Structure formats: C-alpha cells, structure tokens
Amino acid sequence: MMGKFFGFLQQKSSILKWLFFIFLAGTVCFDFFVPRHGHGHFFGDSIIGFWGFFGLIGCLVMIIFCKGIAHSFLMKDVDYYWEDEDEGIVR
C-alpha cells in the first residue's frame, strides 16, 4: 500500500516540483517578517534571503568542487587496492 503511494507521488512529480518551488518562495517571504534584533554576529544575519543564497551557492560550489577533485585525482578503479583473494569468504 505504501509502495503504491510512493509510486503515485512519483507519477505526480511535476506537481511536487511546483509545491517545492512555492515552499522556497515561502521561506524567503517568511524572512521578511522575522525580527532580527540580537543577531549582530555577522553581516549576513541582516540580509533578507541570505541563508537561501548561502544554501544554494554552497550546495552548487560543493558539488562542483568535490566532483572536480574526485575526477582529477581521488577517483580510482574499484580494484585499485585489489589483491588476489579479496572477494573470497573467510571459513
């Protein structure tokens, strides 16, 4: 039953997508009404929508940075450390 429900959600993914975008707009709108006194640690605290910007840019930069590093030198074939009997079972 639950499996069917998730299947239904996947079929309706375009509606979910729009709901998600509305939610994003909602978070920024909500930021207009948030009292900001007492949060003087950092300049970003006083900019409306700053953390949304931070999240998006942080996420994109992180993906590009990590995938870039991985592809340039971290990534090796799965059998890089391979030795003869590695796939065996003990006992």
Added chain:
Amino acid sequence: MTQVSFLMHPASVFFIAAFFMPWLKKNNFMKPALVLVPVIAIFQINFLPQEFGNVNYLGLDLIFGRVDKLTYVFLNVFTLMSLIAGIYSSYVDEWEQHTAALLYAGSSLGVTLAGDYLTLFVFWELMAFSSVFLIWYRKKRRSHKAGLRYLIVHATGGLILLAGILIRHSEVGNFLFTPIAPETATFGDYLIMIGFMLNAAVPPIHAWLADAYPEASVIGAVYMCAYTTKTAVYVLARGFAGFEALVILGAVMTLYGVFYAVIENDARRILAYHIVSQVGYMVCAVGIGTAMAINGACAHAYAHILYKALLFMGVGSVLEMTGKSKLSELGGLYSRMPISLILTVIGGIAISGFPLTSGFISKSMIITAAGDDHRIFIMLMLLLASVGTFLSVGIKLPYFIWFHKEKPSVPDAKEAHLPMIGGMSIAAFFCIMMGFYPDFLYNMLPFEVTYHPYTMYHLSETLQIIGFTGLGFYLMRKKLVPEDKLNLDIDWIYRKAANPFKKFCGGPLSKLNDIAGEVYRTVGTRSAIMFAKAMSWFDWNGIDYVIDGSAKETLNLGDRVRMLTTGKIQHYIGAAVIVLFAVLIIIVLV
C-alpha cells in the same frame, strides 16, 4: 571492591551476558537477553552513587565509577542505543556477534565511568579488540583485511595514549582523569589528546573509520557507529575542553566528512564519512569550551547516536535484504521496502536538522555557541557542512536507493525483518520526540540550558538553507549520479605507499630471518637434541617409571594445547580478550 559494587557497575551485566551467550543461546534465551540486559542497565544508571568501585591494586588507586551530569548523558544514550541495537540485531542467530557487541557496548560504559586513566585505558583497548570482531563477522576477505588494519591503527593509537598516560603520571604523580587546562598542557597531555583524537576520527588520523565501518557486518556497523567516536567525544569533553586546536580541527572535520560523503558510492561509506563530519561538530564544540558549547557537544552526541544508528540500520536492512550497498547498484526500491524508506528518511531529515527533529535542537546549539564566541568563520564552516549534510545524507542517499530508477533494481527484495523495523522505529521515535520536546534532552545536559531553539530567526535560517540546498540538488542531480569508483584517502599511505616497505619485510628481511633460523637450527638445535635425547631416555625409563608416569601425562597435555593453537589470529585475540576479561573480574572481585 566488594561483589556488590562490582554488580553496581552497569558494564558488568553486559559482560556477564556476553560471557554466558553460548549458554543463553542453547536455552533459547539469547534474544530476550539482548533486550533485558540494556533494560537493566537503563534502570541501573539512575541509581549510581557519585563515586563507587575504588580499588587499590598493586598500590594504584583505580576508580571504576565516577558519576556526574556529563557522565550521565553519555551513559543514558549508550544504554538506550544498546537497547535499540539489541532489538534490531536480534534477527541474527550467531551468538558470537552478540558477544562481541555486548563486550563492546559494556566497555564503552566502562570508559565513560572510569575515574582514572588506567581503568580508562583497559576499557578503551577492550573496545577496540571486541569491536574488531564485528568487522570480521562479515566473513568476507575484504572485511578480514579491513579489520586487521582497524586493529593495527587502534593498537597504535592505544600505545600513544598509554605513553601519554605514563608521561603524565611521571609529571603529576597520579592517574586521575581530570580536566587539563590548555595553558598547563605538556607533551604527555598532548599525546593523550592524540590518542583520544584517533578514536574521534580527527583528520589526518580518521581513515580507519571510513575504511572499516563499511566492511563490518550489518549489525556490527550499527553498534560501531554509536560507541567508538562518541566515547572519544566524551573523554575529550572531560579532559580537553577549551583547546583551540580542537576548534579548528573540528571545523575542518565537518567539511572533510561531507566532501567525501558527496562523492562516495557505497551507502555505508557515505554514512561513515558523515560520522567524521558530525563528530567534527562535537570536537569543535569541545574546543570552544563554553558552557553552551559543551552542552551542545553532549546534546549533539545524544541526537547523533540515535539518527546515525537509524540511518545505518536503514541502509543495513537494504544490504541484508538485497545484498547490495552501492548506490550505483540500487534504486527504485520504494515499492519493495517502503517502511525502511520512511524510517531512513526520518533519520535523514533529523541529521539535516529539520525543524521538529532532534538535529534541529542539537546542532543549532553548537552553531550558536560558535557565533556567541565571535567565531564567524567557524560558524560559517559549520553551516556549510550542514548544507552538505542535507545534500549527501538527507537527499542523495535515500533518493538513489529508493527512487532514481523506475523499476526496482532488485526485483525480489523484501521488506526488512520485523526486529529490524522494531529497532528502527524506536530510534525514529526518539528523533522526532526530541524535536517536539527538547527539554527531554536539555534537562540531562551538564550545564543549565538557557537556549531556545524555536525562534523565528532560527526557523527561517534553517528552512532557507534546507530548501535551497534541495534546489541545488534538483539542479545538479544528473551530475550527482554515483559512480562505481574508489576514492583515495589518507589510508593510501599504509595501503599503497607502504608497499615497498612491506616488500622489504616480506623479501630480504624475512630471508635474513630464515637464514638466521637455519643456522640456529643446524648448529644450536642439533647438539641440544642429542643432549636432550640422552636425558629423556634416563628420565623416561629411569625416574618416571619409578614415580608416576607424569611425563607421559605432560606429553598428552601438550598435544591438547597444540590443538588449541590453530594459527588463526582471530582465535588468539579472542582468547586474549577472554583472559583480559577474566583478570578484570578477578581484580574487581578480590
């Protein structure tokens, strides 16, 4: 220590159950015991006196029990976790795994309660030696080797810790485990700190974690993700609060862990790297050292143990039911394992700090503590790590296991076993409950809590970060498709770069050893044998005949001992653990 105070120690019920596990299994009482033992301990920790189990052994003052609020939080979550893991793992019929798990969980209680460094060290080593069996019981060649590497790294860390403890003893004249002020710390104290940091998986000595945990057995990983790193956080919080190095290393850890979690392919390796990230928050908070930061470290440890275990249980049940844990081989399982999906996603949103989950009320304490201490750059690093957390564990992990593909990658996959779902449900309940009722956690913390997580500002900040990270994933989801590759880490040094050294040991050095052995055999042994032959004839036919034939008996005994020595290192270490355990019992009983 009298028998009564021996039984007062919460670890003792774990040890006793571990010792009698084969007998319990024979009498069909193994599975009830896995629930009963933690339940006893959960009650027991509420009635502990402030100090108990003071033993004077060989002129050394050992303190087996020292209880205050800092100890209590960790005792509470360790025992709760052993209950959850006990229920989850009760589908496993092998008693050996349960023995190792109970020894491991019990030793972590021993570390937490230890009031002096010697007691701490004994339990510390027992943790390493019992947990390695949880890796080996995966029974794959790979896990066998990963377990050996794990053991070698932890033995090295243990030696560094011991060296530090002995140097400290020569300086201060006692073994008491008390807070060390950063201004007065000496070389020995820093060695102790390095020993602790190795177990907390602080880079560059973190690679053992991501190397070993993904190779552990399904239930082994569930236990291991909870205890080793969090006892390390506890001992750091107890001994090394306020050390600036921990602030920087902790913040680096948070990012280091998520970077690898973003690119990794194996689900359990993603979670393992993510432990590094999450423990980074706690290490950073310990380094900041203010009352709020220490509260944050404890709160985060508590919350983290539960949701990380929940995630390991969710992914573990996928591994158990499909035999696969690589994201590239999974996908589309939503129709086959929907309950596991829901429970794992609860862990995922809790770890990402969604409002009304435990992550929201714990992680924000540490970030606020960093802000209050005017460490803006550290605070931004921690926030960036929480972006990566939601990206890698909150979305990527469930998406590529349960969705991504139209058809299930493993068509005959079944929903997880009932005990597994039971364990996961309890963990999920606590993740949500603490979000609704933060005081459950806040009342346990070592310092009084004045912090309120549910402010408008904090809600807005969190919803934006999470929402727009989701947007980032949506835009880049094609780029993020996991690749069936291996990512190098620091363990490359001892797995690959050390090969010439290993070759030297295996080649020229062992040849030299052989030659020396041969010379000894031909020259030394031959003459000794001839002498012994003459003597033994006299002994056998002369003396022994007269007395009672004891030489023959000794010979028979030797045969039996020879059968015990199988040449398998697992057996030797197992025997050593049992002997250590027996010695421990004798010491505390007498």
